[in-house]
Amino acid sequence: MINAVINATLTELSGALAAKQISSVELTKSYLERIRRLNGPLNAFISVDEDYSLARARLVDAARRKGEAGPLAGIPLAYKDIFCTRELRTTCGSRMLAEYKSPYDAHVVEQFERAGAVALGKCNMDEFAMGSSNESSYFGPARNPWDRRRVPGGSSGGSAAAVAARMAPAATGTDTGGSIRQPAAMTGVCGLKPTYGAVSRYGIVAFASSLDQAGPMAKSAADLALMMNVMAGFDPRDSTSVERPKEDYSGSLNLELSGLRIGLPKEYFGEGIEPGVLQAVEEAVRWFASQGAKTVPIELPNARLGVPVYYVIAPAEASSNLSRFDGVRYGHRAKEYADLADMYARTRAEGFGTEVKQRILVGTYVLSHGYYDAYYLQAQKVRRLIAADFAAAFERCDLILGPTAPSTAFEIGANTGDPVKMYLNDIFTIPAPLAGLPALSVPCGFDAAGLPVGLQLTGKHFCEAALLGAAHRYQQATDWHLRVPKEAPL
Amino acid sequence: MRAWEVIVGIETHAQLATRSKMFSGASTAFGAAPNSNASAVDIALPGVLPVPNRAAVEHAVRFGLAVNGAINRRSVFARKNYFYPDLPKGYQISQYELPIVQGGEITIVMGDEERMIRLTRAHLEEDAGKSLHQDFHGMTGIDFNRAGTPLLEIVSEPELRGAREAVAYARALHALVTWIGICDGNMQEGSFRCDANVSVRRPGEALGIRCEIKNLNSFRFMERAIDYEARRQIELLEEGGKVAQETRLYDPERDETRSMRTKEDAQDYRYFPDPDLLPLEVSASLLSGILEALPELPGTRRERFMREYRLPAYDAGVLTASRAAADYFEALVKASAVDAKLCANWQAGELNAALNRDAIEMRDSRIEPGSLAVLLKRIADGSVSNKMAKEVFDAMWAGEGGADEIIERRGLRQMSDGAEIEKIVGEVLAANAKQVQDYRAGKEKAFHSLVGQVMKATRGKANPAQVHEILKSKLA
Numbered sequence: 001m002i003n004a005v006i007n008a009t010l011t012e013l014s015g016a017l018a019a020k021q022i023s024s025v026e027l028t029k030s031y032l033e034r035i036r037r038l039n040g041p042l043n044a045f046i047s048v049d050e051d052y053s054l055a056r057a058r059l060v061d062a063a064r065r066k067g068e069a070g071p072l073a074g075i076p077l078a079y080k081d082i083f084c085t086r087e088l089r090t091t092c093g094s095r096m097l098a099e100y101k102s103p104y105d106a107h108v109v110e111q112f113e114r115a116g117a118v119a120l121g122k123c124n125m126d127e128f129a130m131g132s133s134n135e136s137s138y139f140g141p142a143r144n145p146w147d148r149r150r151v152p153g154g155s156s157g158g159s160a161a162a163v164a165a166r167m168a169p170a171a172t173g174t175d176t177g178g179s180i181r182q183p184a185a186m187t188g189v190c191g192l193k194p195t196y197g198a199v200s201r202y203g204i205v206a207f208a209s210s211l212d213q214a215g216p217m218a219k220s221a222a223d224l225a226l227m228m229n230v231m232a233g234f235d236p237r238d239s240t241s242v243e244r245p246k247e248d249y250s251g252s253l254n255l256e257l258s259g260l261r262i263g264l265p266k267e268y269f270g271e272g273i274e275p276g277v278l279q280a281v282e283e284a285v286r287w288f289a290s291q292g293a294k295t296v297p298i299e300l301p302n303a304r305l306g307v308p309v310y311y312v313i314a315p316a317e318a319s320s321n322l323s324r325f326d327g328v329r330y331g332h333r334a335k336e337y338a339d340l341a342d343m344y345a346r347t348r349a350e351g352f353g354t355e356v357k358q359r360i361l362v363g364t365y366v367l368s369h370g371y372y373d374a375y376y377l378q379a380q381k382v383r384r385l386i387a388a389d390f391a392a393a394f395e396r397c398d399l400i401l402g403p404t405a406p407s408t409a410f411e412i413g414a415n416t417g418d419p420v421k422m423y424l425n426d427i428f429t430i431p432a433p434l435a436g437l438p439a440l441s442v443p444c445g446f447d448a449a450g451l452p453v454g455l456q457l458t459g460k461h462f463c464e465a466a467l468l469g470a471a472h473r474y475q476q477a478t479d480w481h482l483r484v485p486k487e488a489p490l
Numbered sequence: 491m492r493a494w495e496v497i498v499g500i501e502t503h504a505q506l507a508t509r510s511k512m513f514s515g516a517s518t519a520f521g522a523a524p525n526s527n528a529s530a531v532d533i534a535l536p537g538v539l540p541v542p543n544r545a546a547v548e549h550a551v552r553f554g555l556a557v558n559g560a561i562n563r564r565s566v567f568a569r570k571n572y573f574y575p576d577l578p579k580g581y582q583i584s585q586y587e588l589p590i591v592q593g594g595e596i597t598i599v600m601g602d603e604e605r606m607i608r609l610t611r612a613h614l615e616e617d618a619g620k621s622l623h624q625d626f627h628g629m630t631g632i633d634f635n636r637a638g639t640p641l642l643e644i645v646s647e648p649e650l651r652g653a654r655e656a657v658a659y660a661r662a663l664h665a666l667v668t669w670i671g672i673c674d675g676n677m678q679e680g681s682f683r684c685d686a687n688v689s690v691r692r693p694g695e696a697l698g699i700r701c702e703i704k705n706l707n708s709f710r711f712m713e714r715a716i717d718y719e720a721r722r723q724i725e726l727l728e729e730g731g732k733v734a735q736e737t738r739l740y741d742p743e744r745d746e747t748r749s750m751r752t753k754e755d756a757q758d759y760r761y762f763p764d765p766d767l768l769p770l771e772v773s774a775s776l777l778s779g780i781l782e783a784l785p786e787l788p789g790t791r792r793e794r795f796m797r798e799y800r801l802p803a804y805d806a807g808v809l810t811a812s813r814a815a816a817d818y819f820e821a822l823v824k825a826s827a828v829d830a831k832l833c834a835n836w837q838a839g840e841l842n843a844a845l846n847r848d849a850i851e852m853r854d855s856r857i858e859p860g861s862l863a864v865l866l867k868r869i870a871d872g873s874v875s876n877k878m879a880k881e882v883f884d885a886m887w888a889g890e891g892g893a894d895e896i897i898e899r900r901g902l903r904q905m906s907d908g909a910e911i912e913k914i915v916g917e918v919l920a921a922n923a924k925q926v927q928d929y930r931a932g933k934e935k936a937f938h939s940l941v942g943q944v945m946k947a948t949r950g951k952a953n954p955a956q957v958h959e960i961l962k963s964k965l966a
Contacts, residue, residue, distance in 0.1 A: 084537040097536065104530060106537060203537040210765035238539050239767050317765050320569050323580020324534040328632070344573055367571070367760035376762060 024074030073116030106203025124158025178429025185454020255469025276447025319363025559594025
């Protein structure tokens with residue numbers, strides 16, 4: 001029974017809860033137990049408060065007895081530690097906010113609470129979401145449940161590891177340059193980065209405001225859809241939130257694949273991709289073709305410029321967004337300092353880790369007088385070219401398919417000395433956020449070492465439903481997403 | 491030696507009269523307990539986001555239309571990055587490359603000459619908090635109540651010639667922003683703050699190096715500070731020195747400007763478009779709605795007063811110094827139905843003097859236009875003399891009642907009965923044979939003495955014109 005529960009999808013759990021086959025308290029307890037057992041080796045959670053989670057589960061159970069049950073009533077959920085929560089501290093993986101407690105809940109958290117979800121805890125992440133391996137966390141790296149010597153990807157590495165290891169049935173993540181999709185791919189789970197503006201950013205600690213987008217991470221595309229029904233929607237507190245009718249993502253999962261035009265960018269099937277990754281993705285392409293989908297060769301000639309463009313724009317915005325961490329009002333402040341400038345310098349030198357400092361320096365540089373035009377403005381121009389490439393491609397296809405990352409999970413420490421090599425891991429995930437497009441990653445096989453491979457689908461603006469539908473159909477025919485990591489057995 | 495030309499440009503921060511802040515719902519009320527009007531957005535907690543205040547945008551558009559500037563239908567909020575404890579985000583949200591208002595002009599009147607002062611731009615931004623250096627035992631306290639308050643920064647072209655023009659400009663701008671209701675104009679509370687960019691040059695030469703003078707929180711200080719600064723620069727140049735571009739602070743106690751920071755300390759603000767905010771779009775309907783609702787503006791009204799009421803330029807200027815004054819005047823003319831010039835004289839004279847003396851705003855005047863109209867009617871119909879009317883006015887101001895009531899109670903009604911005056915004149919002539927003789931001998935002075943005697947005998951109530959006439963005929 002417990003094993004079945006632990007491996008069940010949100011849809012199944014919702015059913016069991018509604019049928020009163022299991023209570024939220026029982027369900028929450030079994031996940032908390034698993035967290036207690038696995039978090040030591042995997043370090044997927046930064047904060048867990050069992051008493052709070054159980055109290056909340058009791059409340060939801062009581063409400064259900066009175067006939068009140070939201071769409072996710074009683075479902076345990078983990079939040080990336082970038083979402084502000086009143087009950088648990090919000091560290092953002094940084095010493096700067098190691099003890100920070102938000103006086104308010106993020107919009108996404110509010111939505112899940114209203115839907116009846118039960119928070120299990122806050123997940124590990126790269127510091128301020130800057131990283132692709134979860135190694136920049138002040139709280140130590142999270143580990144990949146498929147091989148603990150390896151990274152789970154990042155920055156939402158803790159969320160991905162938690163879902164993969166069945167420490168939570170689902171989790172929230174945020175994606176700026178691939179931070180949901182790349183860790184999802186590396187841990188064999190599903191993750192969706194919605195269209196920019198689909199999910200409110202209110203209450204999410206900002207990294208790069210023009211790119212940041214929250215999204216769901218879960219075991220199946222159907223579960224992503226359930227979460228999107230709760231997460232997505234207009235929020236007047238976020239000026240970039242788009243006002244549009246509420247969508248039922250679960251209602252359109254049975255997408256007709258026959259005649260679907262799938263674009264295959266030649267740039268996403270070229271050099272630098274591990275053979276194991278390429279093989280698994282090509283196998284998926286063949287499956288879609290066998291279902292009547294039409295593959296269309298397309299080109300995204302400027303996509304290769306995505307990484308350099310991203311590493312100008314994201315640090316530029318981050319350098320400004322992170323200025324508020326000055327030790328004046330909250331967060332870390334140096335104990336001793338000579339004057340105001342010294343207080344700032346010491347506070348920020350102590351509070352931020354190396355990766356964050358590097359990006360603040362780069363961002364400050366590219367916005368500086370005399371360099372702004374050559375770097376920041378130029379990057380914005382190329383960003384528009386990349387968006388134009390996608391627009392042209394979507395004239396000829398309905399969605400774009402390729403690998404999520406060029407490699408499977410690498411070993412902890414393997415890329416830390418080489419930032420460029422690390423950054424290139426995001427080569428396929430960076431273009432979609434630059435163009436504001438939705439993209440998801442679903443498991444599509446394993447490499448020779450037994451590590452999961454992710455398949456990425458990118459869609460037109462606000463065409464999440466089509467992505468989820470295509471992924472759902474694929475998952476009905478495959479079981480990659482149901483495999484349990486060997487280092488986190490049921 | 492050729493003369494020096496003083497060139498001034500003014501930057502004004504007008505606090506927009508909105509209930510809530512530029513990017514948050516917190517109150518903008520002045521004088522609240524420290525940090526009680528500071529929301530999560532205002533103190534820049536992690537995760538918060540700015541949402542533009544529609545009323546502030548409308549005020550900025552209203553201003554742009556009032557100065558005949560171009561409204562950018564699409565303007566962009568930008569971040570100005572710098573570290574300071576009272577700047578919670580580490581950046582100020584402002585507008586940089588694309589401000590909401592571009593160009594425009596303000597008319598100033600110098601004596602009889604009208605000058606059009608061109609504006610460079612006006613843009614929306616948020617205010618910072620306040621650092622408090624007293625009462626914290628050597629530490630600094632910060633009050634974030636002001637953080638996020640909406641400001642319109644209005645920048646003039648450097649074309650004001652000296653302190654007096656600069657002050658005339660600042661006064662005209664102050665009158666305009668209060669006139670159109672976008673700013674309460676309270677300078678003590680910092681709702682209207684000016685900085686002056688001052689440079690000097692020989693006529694015909696290019697603009698000299700400028701210094702920016704801060705802390706000009708009254709028109710008087712502005713004039714003195716600019717005068718001082720211009721003198722300082724001229725002396726420096728005449729001694730063969732060079733003006734350094736810097737920011738200087740005016741110290742009213744010592745009446746001098748002091749260097750605050752030089753150009754070398756100038757920060758690189760790393761402006762870039764704020765990614766949290768979409769470009770600000772001003773729709774055609776918003777624009778036309780504001781345009782239609784725009785009141786008659788000071789310049790237009792001044793010209794209309796000159797034309798419609800045949801007032802001299804000076805009077806028209808005084809009466810349109812504020813919207814309340816202009817409204818008062820028109821109400822007075824309408825209610826009294828007497829000569830507009832009489833109304834103008836009384837409002838610009840007695841009424842303004844009383845308001846100034848007691849430091850009362852026009853809208854709080856102790857005498858309503860309707861009440862003053864009654865008094866002016868009595869002057870016009872000869873019931874009271876101009877002199878007596880002043881006594882009546884003072885009594886009205888002191889709250890003793892209406893004009894008619896006071897005239898009756900105090901017996902101030904003017905004597906216009908010819909027979910009665912003739913009788914008194916007869917008595918005065920009989921009692922002053924010496925003066926009559928002097929007058930007839932050609933001493934004009936004696937005539938005035940006789941007039942005085944008659945006025946005295948009537949306790950000032952006789953109509954002076956009538957007294958003149960009767961005396962002349964009797965002595966003829």
